[in-house]
Amino acid sequence: MQMTFRWYGSHDAVPLQYIRQIPGVRGIVSALYDVPVGAAWPVASIAGLQDRIADQAMTLAVIESIPVHEDIKLGRPSRDAFIDAYCTSIARVGTADVPVVSYNFMPIFDWTRTALAMPLLDGSTTLAYEHAALERMDLSRGTGELPGWSTAYDADALRALLTAWRAVDGEQLWENLAYFLERVIPVAESAGVRMAIHPDDPPWPILGLPRVVVDASSLRRVLSLIDRPANGLTFCTGSLGASAGNDLPSMVREFGARSRIHFMHCRNVQRTASRDFHEVAHFKCVW
Ligand SMILES: [Mn+2]
Numbered sequence: 001m002q003m004t005f006r007w008y009g010s011h012d013a014v015p016l017q018y019i020r021q022i023p024g025v026r027g028i029v030s031a032l033y034d035v036p037v038g039a040a041w042p043v044a045s046i047a048g049l050q051d052r053i054a055d056q057a058m059t060l061a062v063i064e065s066i067p068v069h070e071d072i073k074l075g076r077p078s079r080d081a082f083i084d085a086y087c088t089s090i091a092r093v094g095t096a097d098v099p100v101v102s103y104n105f106m107p108i109f110d111w112t113r114t115a116l117a118m119p120l121l122d123g124s125t126t127l128a129y130e131h132a133a134l135e136r137m138d139l140s141r142g143t144g145e146l147p148g149w150s151t152a153y154d155a156d157a158l159r160a161l162l163t164a165w166r167a168v169d170g171e172q173l174w175e176n177l178a179y180f181l182e183r184v185i186p187v188a189e190s191a192g193v194r195m196a197i198h199p200d201d202p203p204w205p206i207l208g209l210p211r212v213v214v215d216a217s218s219l220r221r222v223l224s225l226i227d228r229p230a231n232g233l234t235f236c237t238g239s240l241g242a243s244a245g246n247d248l249p250s251m252v253r254e255f256g257a258r259s260r261i262h263f264m265h266c267r268n269v270q271r272t273a274s275r276d277f278h279e280v281a282h283f284k285c286v287w
Helices: 043-054 070-074 079-095 131-136 155-165 170-191 216-225 237-241 248-257
Strands: 003-006 025-030 059-064 100-103 115-119 125-130 194-197 231-236 261-265 268-273 276-280
Touching: 003 059, 025 043, 043 059, 043 079, 070 079, 070 155, 070 170, 079 170, 100 261, 125 131, 170 194, 170 216, 194 261, 216 231, 216 248, 231 237, 231 248, 237 248, 237 261, 237 268, 248 261
Parallel strands: 003 025, 025 059, 059 100, 100 194, 194 231, 231 261
Antiparallel strands: 115 125, 125 276, 268 276
16 A cells, blocks of 8 residues: 555645655645646646656656546537547556546536535634535525535536436436446556546535445446456545445455555544534544
8 A cells, every 4th residue: 555645736735845744655646737627638747747746756646536527427429529538548647657547427516515614623624514504505606605616617507517417317327437437447457547436525416416426335336337457446435434324444345355446535524414524633632
């Protein structure tokens, strides 16, 4: 196992030379943040990212993520061109010797929270999710109210997307994921790249949108879509741990024994109601 740390590129408040100081961390998790979703990643940009990381005596260990275009998730006819571009990115990442790519298959939004700076007793702040507060949000003017997504979609764009998603239920989303993996996994395999799907965060439907990668049986189903080593998991303890029904140790044993956990997110969450939680430190301090 290799310890890694996320770096959000040159605008990250934590520079690479600080990450280099964390004991045991020599691998960086990053992405190209200036490539539009759906476009193939330029070879020179991948190399440039690797060079910046190598300058600090670390390596680009995981790409998180190459985002999946909404047309692929919706199963629109235009998906084939976007899947071709995705495969080009995967092949180029493999040529650059980056071994793991994390991605997710969540409709419209990926991670969702209702507060980005909830104060904790020790003076720190944390991300929080309150399901009723999310469902109360007025998205008729776009994503302005949604923390972390305030500038993502204006009213027209969001309305069009929500309308398109009304025709796609959970089973159709599974079909669209299978279609994507059937084309991407063989390319990843021959490029030496392991794909690692991130579970849905939070692991339940939100805002009327389906979410299907949520528990042990759905992770099994993902792996069975294309039963190859290159089709694996990002085991996110924070996402999966938000659901009380998920027995994380048994899931790690099961999927670890199958060598299909290619990447882990080791976050901790405190559940405060069946669908409410906030992120907490790994070691609980009593003040
Ligand atoms: Mn995660």
